[in-house]
Amino acid sequence: MGRFLQVGDEGAPEPRLLAAGPERTVLSGRIVTLDGSSTVHPAGFVCIEGDTIAAVAGDAKQLPAEFGELKPIRTQGTIFPGLIELHNHLPYNMLPLWDVPQRYTNRMQWRNDYARYAPEIRWPAKVLGSNPDLDYQRAIARYVECRALFGGTTTAQGLSRSDEFYRGLIRNVEDPGEEGWPVAHGRTDDARPRFIREDILEKLRESRPFFYHLAEGTDAEARRRFLDLDMGSDGWAIDRHLIAIHCTGLRPEDFGRLSAAAGMVWSPLSNFLLYGRTAHVEAALKGGVRIALGSDWSPSGSKNLLGELKVARIVDEELGGPFGCEALVRMVTSTPAAMLGWDGFVGSIEKGKRADLLILAGDFEEPYEQLVSAVENQILAVMVAGRPRLGRRGLLHFAPEQQETVRIGGQAYTLDLAEASGPTLNGLSLASAVAKLTYGLANMPELARTYAADTCFLVRLAEQGRLPKALLDAPWGIELELDPDLGRLRENCDKASEIDQTLIRRLSLPPLTEIDDPSFRGRIRDNVNLPAFLRDRL
Incomplete structure (x- = not known):
């Protein structure tokens, strides 16, 4: 799991590891709580224990005793609730x-x-999304979640x-x-x-x-x-x-x-x-x-x-x-959290809520204007349930087997994609997902030609008992909300003939962020x- 780094005492040549994301951490910086009183702490502290915000303090004197001996992580930034x-x-x-x-x-x-x-x-x-090559479905999931996280x-x-x-x-x-x-x-x-x-x-x-x-x-x-x-x-x-x-x-x-x-x-x-x-x-x-x-x-x-x-x-x-x-x-x-009925859990930085946080570099602007004006490479870190998932290099450290390095607007970031459970995507890097989707979109006419044959071949195997018959009417592929009739394998076979191969063309995978997409x-x-x-x- 990711751990925050902080430069040690003056003269120390390397950063020192101070606190683990999912254990106890104190983050310091400007805190925009989005609570009911619109509280902003110009130089405050967020105390995190496990996945939860244990305390929010306006100054060091207000820190709970159990966090008082931890050296705060100086973010040199502004801390917001994670976006919903x-x-x-x-x-x-x-x-x-x-x-x-x-x-x-x-x-x-x-x-x-x-x-x-x-x-x-x-x-x-x-x-x-419904390709018999399940790696396309895995690649879509990895890519679009990273796009949101970034x-x-x-x-x-x-x-x-x-x-x-x-x-x-x-x-x-x-x-x-x-x-x-x-x-x-x-x-x-x-x-x-x-x-x-x-x-x-x-x-x-x-x-x-x-x-x-x-x-x-x-x-x-x-x-x-x-x-x-x-x-x-x-x-x-x-x-x-x-x-x-x-x-x-x-x-x-x-x-x-x-x-x-x-x-x-x-x-x-x-x-x-x-x-x-x-x-x-x-x-x-x-x-x-x-x-x-x-x-x-x-x-x-x-x-x-x-x-x-x-x-x-x-x-x-x-x-x-x-x-x-x-x-x-x-x-x-805070508003979408309230609309969901999740306002007791997320949407603001308050004691007892989940530590879903967005940290932006600097604290020199009006705080709300800072977020509205922010671009992706101004993000220092994104935390979900107290766990740093994305962070600027030098602020976060991951075990080598967990981390992936990405560049966003010229800045180097580390990305934590590891999961202890749910092996469906575990181990799939963002780079692999990008390569898979780049190939698939660039070769869309060829994939479209084989899609019907490959999908219907699976149907025939299931009908013949060479694959489980339950596969025919089981959920298949990543569900497409705008095409809800394509949720099962048999339906995908039946409707594959709708694809007009004379119209479908090659496509390009878009960059994940606007700052890396100059056009x-x-x-x-x-x-x-x-x-x-x-x-x-x-």
Whole structure:
């Protein structure tokens, strides 16, 4: 496991090992707690015992006795809660930014675009995510979790079922793995009134977070999906467990009704790239709706929450500043924690909560502005449950068999991918995952040609009894939320013929971070739907 290093007494030639991440550690630096009082300690201390924050002290005199003899780790940075993302489609995040061909007015238009969306997003995700070569699935999981981690994310949403491949670096809201934590579930596809009455109402009664893509689009059809939640004499299918994603089709007067929900998740960049506008978040604020921020997915979103924060700030400025930087930072920390019902565990730096932390270099800016303005190579370390998972070289030490060195924006980092249990991904390096996906995307036409034959061959073997017959209807591949009909081996064989091999083309694996992708902002500015105010300020 990773251990923090600190330069010893003056004149010492090498750093000295002082404390272990999962045991007892004292971190010093500016602490932005995001607690209910917005407490900021300019030179404070976070005391960590195991996976838990044991104490937060504004000065050394307040340190508990059991931590008083530990020499604090001087981070020379600012410590924030780890970032929480409540809208992401993780399995798609190995795909490049999509060259959106036109302005759409609702989500079904681009999802049914078999000339562009299918060959550039749907089929490549299917070919790799459900490939009989399971190393592609493992590589996707490793790559997309590292992509989130490199942006400071410690908790993510985006898996509609517990997936064995996602049991590693960051928390998964659909499978928290912690006793007493609400377990989220949800629905990505639109629902009509009968289904809402028979299914969604029942799910809301389960008293756990329910994610629902609501009114994604700008036309009357998109808004109709919101009005469909009106169950007449049974009231609205909106309660404190509903987390509504997008809400771009809602009119300003609709947000008063939505205030009964846990909140909404705002993904401004994706909304602008696909639809040319975003949700009426100023009306949501006035209506009392809690707002979290999500980057959606790589085909039409930011690389991570650090990027999405910058888009949100530009929108906030365009609206006259109804939010400000602290509110934006809360959209990725304390607010999503409260929406999940996880605010007793994460989302702020307080005694008794899990030690999910993001440490940024320096403390010279206004603290909330610092996070909103941060880029990936300004991260010093990311901790999940008291365990350093990513850290700047010189700040962290890992055993040689555990560590992997990566470079982010020219800075050297060490990455801890080791797991004591769950061998599915254990031992797969990020470098190996990148190499595997680079090859797969570059050879997509060839893989697509063999995909159907290989998948259906497995089906025949199972039907003949040469493989377990249970394999036919068992979950298969990494579940693709936007293509839920591809969850089983038999279904993948049946639908493999849909892939038009004359349309599918070679793709490139995108860099993991925006700072290492110099063309990223330019490609966003080239989008046909981007409003001028956003294009000018990116």
